[in-house]
Amino acid sequence: MASRASSTGRATLEDLARLTGVSAITVSRAFRHPEKVSEDLRRRIQQAADDMGYVRNRAASALASNRSMNIAVLVPSLSNLVFVETVTGIEKVFREHGYQMLMGVNHYSAEEEEALVRAYLAFAPDGMLLTGFNHRDSTRRLLEQAGIPIVHMMELSEREGAYSVGFSQEAAAQTMTEHLLSRGRQRIAFVASQLDPRTLARNRGYRDAIIRAGLYESHRELLVPDQSSVALGAVLLKRLLEQAPDTDAVFFCNDDLAQGALFECLRQGIAVPDRLAVAGFNDLAISECTVPSLTTIKTPRYEVGVEAARMLLALIEGDPVPRKMIDLGFQLRAREST
Amino acid sequence: MASRASSTGRATLEDLARLTGVSAITVSRAFRHPEKVSEDLRRRIQQAADDMGYVRNRAASALASNRSMNIAVLVPSLSNLVFVETVTGIEKVFREHGYQMLMGVNHYSAEEEEALVRAYLAFAPDGMLLTGFNHRDSTRRLLEQAGIPIVHMMELSEREGAYSVGFSQEAAAQTMTEHLLSRGRQRIAFVASQLDPRTLARNRGYRDAIIRAGLYESHRELLVPDQSSVALGAVLLKRLLEQAPDTDAVFFCNDDLAQGALFECLRQGIAVPDRLAVAGFNDLAISECTVPSLTTIKTPRYEVGVEAARMLLALIEGDPVPRKMIDLGFQLRAREST
DNA sequence: ATAAAAAATGACAGCGCTATCATTGTCAGT
DNA sequence: ACTGACAATGATAGCGCTGTCATTTTTTAT
Numbered sequence: 001m002a003s004r005a006s007s008t009g010r011a012t013l014e015d016l017a018r019l020t021g022v023s024a025i026t027v028s029r030a031f032r033h034p035e036k037v038s039e040d041l042r043r044r045i046q047q048a049a050d051d052m053g054y055v056r057n058r059a060a061s062a063l064a065s066n067r068s069m070n071i072a073v074l075v076p077s078l079s080n081l082v083f084v085e086t087v088t089g090i091e092k093v094f095r096e097h098g099y100q101m102l103m104g105v106n107h108y109s110a111e112e113e114e115a116l117v118r119a120y121l122a123f124a125p126d127g128m129l130l131t132g133f134n135h136r137d138s139t140r141r142l143l144e145q146a147g148i149p150i151v152h153m154m155e156l157s158e159r160e161g162a163y164s165v166g167f168s169q170e171a172a173a174q175t176m177t178e179h180l181l182s183r184g185r186q187r188i189a190f191v192a193s194q195l196d197p198r199t200l201a202r203n204r205g206y207r208d209a210i211i212r213a214g215l216y217e218s219h220r221e222l223l224v225p226d227q228s229s230v231a232l233g234a235v236l237l238k239r240l241l242e243q244a245p246d247t248d249a250v251f252f253c254n255d256d257l258a259q260g261a262l263f264e265c266l267r268q269g270i271a272v273p274d275r276l277a278v279a280g281f282n283d284l285a286i287s288e289c290t291v292p293s294l295t296t297i298k299t300p301r302y303e304v305g306v307e308a309a310r311m312l313l314a315l316i317e318g319d320p321v322p323r324k325m326i327d328l329g330f331q332l333r334a335r336e337s338t
Numbered sequence: 339m340a341s342r343a344s345s346t347g348r349a350t351l352e353d354l355a356r357l358t359g360v361s362a363i364t365v366s367r368a369f370r371h372p373e374k375v376s377e378d379l380r381r382r383i384q385q386a387a388d389d390m391g392y393v394r395n396r397a398a399s400a401l402a403s404n405r406s407m408n409i410a411v412l413v414p415s416l417s418n419l420v421f422v423e424t425v426t427g428i429e430k431v432f433r434e435h436g437y438q439m440l441m442g443v444n445h446y447s448a449e450e451e452e453a454l455v456r457a458y459l460a461f462a463p464d465g466m467l468l469t470g471f472n473h474r475d476s477t478r479r480l481l482e483q484a485g486i487p488i489v490h491m492m493e494l495s496e497r498e499g500a501y502s503v504g505f506s507q508e509a510a511a512q513t514m515t516e517h518l519l520s521r522g523r524q525r526i527a528f529v530a531s532q533l534d535p536r537t538l539a540r541n542r543g544y545r546d547a548i549i550r551a552g553l554y555e556s557h558r559e560l561l562v563p564d565q566s567s568v569a570l571g572a573v574l575l576k577r578l579l580e581q582a583p584d585t586d587a588v589f590f591c592n593d594d595l596a597q598g599a600l601f602e603c604l605r606q607g608i609a610v611p612d613r614l615a616v617a618g619f620n621d622l623a624i625s626e627c628t629v630p631s632l633t634t635i636k637t638p639r640y641e642v643g644v645e646a647a648r649m650l651l652a653l654i655e656g657d658p659v660p661r662k663m664i665d666l667g668f669q670l671r672a673r674e675s676t
Numbered sequence: 677a678t679a680a681a682a683a684a685t686g687a688c689a690g691c692g693c694t695a696t697c698a699t700t701g702t703c704a705g706t
Numbered sequence: 707a708c709t710g711a712c713a714a715t716g717a718t719a720g721c722g723c724t725g726t727c728a729t730t731t732t733t734t735a736t
Binding site for chain 2: 713714715716717718720721722723
């Protein structure tokens with residue numbers, strides 16, 4: 001264990017350089033451009049680094065090179081697994097390329113989002129990944145001034161110039177509604193909570209399809225702002241059946257609510273799908289296991305993460321980006337519950 | 339919008355200083371020690387900062403002050419909500435104190451953990467929060483050399499000198515086993531997957547209790563290394579009932595498996611709890627909603643995050659830390675499934 | 677053997693910020 | 707008016723690293 005010069009007690013490049021008898025810049029090169037340093041020296045430096053437990057100081061590195069190798073990712077929530085999967089995909093791509101992902105959760109709030117943008121901008125990220133397009137103007141301004149590439153996830157850009165990777169929430173909800181219609185249901189309800197832009201887009205998709213079928217009835221829509229949960233699904237099903245008892249199918253805006261509804265049906269002895277068809281959205285892993293198994297829309301969450309990360313990477317490194325918008329589609333998973 | 343000097347195009351302290359006609363250090367002070375700068379000047383600086391979209395560069399700040407205001411948090415997984423809650427608690431405490439949390443997921447692998455420790459050490463964190471005590475020796479060495487405070491979460495320290503916040507996994511599993519015994523069950527099985535140290539501790543707790551009752555039978559233990567999931571719970575229940583058909587209670591090492599088992603019982607028409615009692619561990623939100631509702635152990639996940647963060651904070655700021663080990667206990671939630 | 681090219685290494689400055697110490701201005705108490 | 711205390715601001719240096727442009731050494735081609 002050699003002596004340390006630095007104020008922190010941590011080993012520095014300088015320490016390593018002294019120990020191996022070369023200059024600091026050469027040590028730096030041994031890590032960043034190993035091919036530019038002789039085999040033998042590289043090994044000696046590596047050895048010394050291991051001995052001292054040397055770890056490069058990213059702050060200094062970022063400052064000197066003007067590349068932080070950080071990318072910031074903002075998601076609305078981790079409390080359902082949807083975004084966990086997206087983040088997993090993002091992380092995988094960036095780790096492979098030596099970038100560090102910094103993740104923040106904004107709880108579906110544009111205000112919290114702005115605070116996070118500010119907090120993460122302080123890390124001088126080389127790029128940023130945001131969920132959706134629902135940002136404050138002041139946030140947008142901050143991002144413009146930062147001058148870093150931004151890619152939006154989950155929704156598709158309605159505006160020129162924005163990069164986005166996702167799928168059409170509306171089209172997916174239309175597809176599900178049409179599926180229920182194709183099963184002969186006539187009194188199809190839509191139940192949603194946590195009314196973020198994606199939920200509202202699903203609501204529009206439902207309406208489009210149901211109006212087109214000439215079956216729209218406003219009292220079969222139940223929208224509440226509360227945070228989604230399985231427990232809430234049970235509550236909302238009860239409430240719906242009070243206000244529209246003859247409903248023969250319910251399309252929930254996500255699988256959590258749908259699962260809660262399924263449990264409530266079990267408890268009340270409501271036959272699914274005979275008396276009531278139940279559908280969800282997202283296709284969480286559990287939805288295949290429920291009894292009855294849940295009809296839902298499989299969303300490309302992991303893929304959105306991967307593709308958004310790749311797009312951002314290309315933007316950062318100046319590689320060509322063929323399309324500003326990538327639509328990854330969705331799939332209907334028709335199961336026992338309908 | 340004023341001109342920018344910096345190489346990145348981002349506004350710097352220097353730019354702000356020029357704009358307001360003061361020195362850079364004064365601008366720095368206006369942000370860090372506002373009370374040391376006159377009211378009027380502070381306002382002008384703030385105004386200029388807002389106009390330019392100035393965001394402090396943490397890298398430079400960390401380098402100069404030798405305090406990164408980062409803390410690193412390593413958890414094994416986010417794919418069940420257990421650690422999401424813990425992380426939420428941690429984040430809350432640190433955000434209040436101006437620290438930035440950097441989170442990494444090690445997928446229950448000590449090797450990945452080491453890679454993450456190295457990656458996060460590069461951020462020169464002021465402290466680190468780790469899950470459990472299952473680290474490689476080389477990881478421990480890295481951490482020692484870094485010379486920053488470490489707090490371990492979820493398990494309680496068996497070794498001198500280590501700081502920890504958690505609860506006794508063994509005692510909790512014993513309590514659950516005793517609960518099943520108290521319900522008159524004689525042929526109690528234990529089923530686990532993802533055999534991390536905490537799962538194994540639960541297995542020991544089960545064994546202690548069941549051996550003490552004189553009812554231990556090795557063929558009622560089913561331990562598999564696969565990752566936990568609801569689907570796996572169904573599979574494992576089937577397998578268990580093949581190898582030990584007369585089992586009258588199953589204690590699953592977590593709620594995910596138990597839920598899968600509950601679904602499988604529904605499918606097969608196995609009466610729960612009459613024919614078979616089912617218990618889980620963790621008390622996820624959904625466990626209250628299942629049919630039948632699931633008996634489980636409520637673990638203080640959020641509180642672990644909060645208390646661990648507080649302890650680490652005290653360690654960082656040099657405040658007194660009364661106890662090196664905080665046991666937050668657990669609670670039995672006896673519900674319909676037993 | 678010699679020139680030219682390539683590989684290996686180093687000197688220096690500076691990234692954006694803050695710790696430290698110095699300076700100037702302001703005001704109460706005598 | 708004069709000292710001392712305090713408030714407000716500034717000058718300087720340096721945190722640990724890397725970009726840039728030398729310089730030295732080795733290899734290759736003639």
